[in-house]
Amino acid sequence: MEETWNTVNSLARKLDALSDRSDEQRWTLQALxxxxxxxxxxxxxxxxxxxxxxxxxxxxxxxxxxxxxxxxLTALVMLARMGGDPRRFFEEHIRTVAERGTGRSTPA
Structure with a gap:
């Protein structure tokens, strides 16, 4: 999985380097x-x-x-382009979804 995230982050950096748009415009275009x-x-x-x-x-x-x-891949690149720690955010979200699927409650 490390190689996947390296690729995702590399693609995000390359795309951002090619763009002169604001953050919100880049994120919007990535969503499109x-x-x-x-x-x-x-x-x-x-x-x-x-x-x-x-x-x-x-x-x-x-x-x-x-x-x-x-x-x-496009969704993961979008997360990476939005900043922060996309891997941590994604993995936390997966855990939350998995816990909902099992009926377990998530700690507050």
Missing amino acids: KLQEEAGEVAQAVIGALGANPRKGFSHDWDDVRKEACDVA
Whole structure:
């Protein structure tokens, strides 16, 4: 996982270095990029199901998996671009979600 976070943080630094926009503008644009990637997952699912009569079976389920990875990576890069400690924030959030799923209460 260390290599993953190194890559995420490196991508965030590179993107920020290429931008002259304010923090909030960069974060907003990254959120829009995340939405674009989610749309590509939907497009791949439609293609895997052959649900577009014009395109037929244009994708397979591995394409869907790849697009889902793009969504996850884009979201992690967004966290990194927003500052703080994205890894800690993400891991704490995962713990909170996992505890909700098990019915255990979280300590205050």
